[in-house]
Amino acid sequence: MNNNAIGVFDSGLGGLSAVKQMLKAMPNENIIYFGDTSRVPYGNRSRATIRKYAMQDANFLLENNVKMIVAACGTVSSVAPDLENTLKVPYTGVVLPTCFTALKESKNGKVGVIGTSATINSHSYKQRIELKNPSVRVFEQDCPLFVPLVENGFIDRNDEVVKLIVKKYMAPLKEAGVDTVILGCTHYPILKDAIQDFMGEDVLLIDSGKETALYTKKVLSENGLSNTSEKTGTAKFFVSDTPDNFEKIASLFLEKDMHNKVSQINIEEY
Numbered sequence: 001m002n003n004n005a006i007g008v009f010d011s012g013l014g015g016l017s018a019v020k021q022m023l024k025a026m027p028n029e030n031i032i033y034f035g036d037t038s039r040v041p042y043g044n045r046s047r048a049t050i051r052k053y054a055m056q057d058a059n060f061l062l063e064n065n066v067k068m069i070v071a072a073c074g075t076v077s078s079v080a081p082d083l084e085n086t087l088k089v090p091y092t093g094v095v096l097p098t099c100f101t102a103l104k105e106s107k108n109g110k111v112g113v114i115g116t117s118a119t120i121n122s123h124s125y126k127q128r129i130e131l132k133n134p135s136v137r138v139f140e141q142d143c144p145l146f147v148p149l150v151e152n153g154f155i156d157r158n159d160e161v162v163k164l165i166v167k168k169y170m171a172p173l174k175e176a177g178v179d180t181v182i183l184g185c186t187h188y189p190i191l192k193d194a195i196q197d198f199m200g201e202d203v204l205l206i207d208s209g210k211e212t213a214l215y216t217k218k219v220l221s222e223n224g225l226s227n228t229s230e231k232t233g234t235a236k237f238f239v240s241d242t243p244d245n246f247e248k249i250a251s252l253f254l255e256k257d258m259h260n261k262v263s264q265i266n267i268e269e270y
């Protein structure tokens, strides 16, 4: 039993797709979330910069005595997989749990992966899937406009701008005949409805946030770190820029009033 918080970070709002599922799967756990909103997006930055940012994000969480760190960010998970080796607490990114589910679920052996440019250029998902099952064909597509869409509140499936950009990125995967698509950036589950509308109901969308939340639960349990308290846990939210925009979009996505619930920190100090 350990009632310290789980530390979760992302470049911005995306990691909330993991938090949303953690609140469902582990309602008694405490959570500390950091969204690096002053430096989002990570996905078009260099490997060295992404690694430096990820280290600072993890340091902030460690200073808050978290018992586990979750990089709820496909970009960090893809570009800095060795972050794990530098931390003294259990760690997970999103790539491993998400690939595991895709391999289990795809029937026709054609899997699409969408992510930021850094993620797609790293081929992190493709390599892991092909290593496990070389007969699976992986079709990769970067979607650099999805993160700015989400961060600017364009998340409605009926918005014409959202529909147009979804079509632009998803059409090649639809043509390839994939039956499963990995939402390999944690921002993308926030656009899930719009992506599903375009791909059709027969295509399974794998939510990297959800798979990571379920995997986190498993890791905590295996390490004897689960919070066995009966009480509902608390979730604290921090960002590196002014909280207003984050609070507005987080309220919509988490279906909770996040007004005045988010604090700003200076991430450069970590």
Ligand code: DGL
Pocket (backbone or CB within 6 Å): 010, 011, 012, 014, 015, 040, 041, 042, 043, 044, 072, 073, 074, 075, 076, 116, 119, 147, 184, 185, 186, 187
């Ligand atoms: N949510 C991050 C990811 O999963 C977004 C990265 C970005 O900031 O570009 O990749």
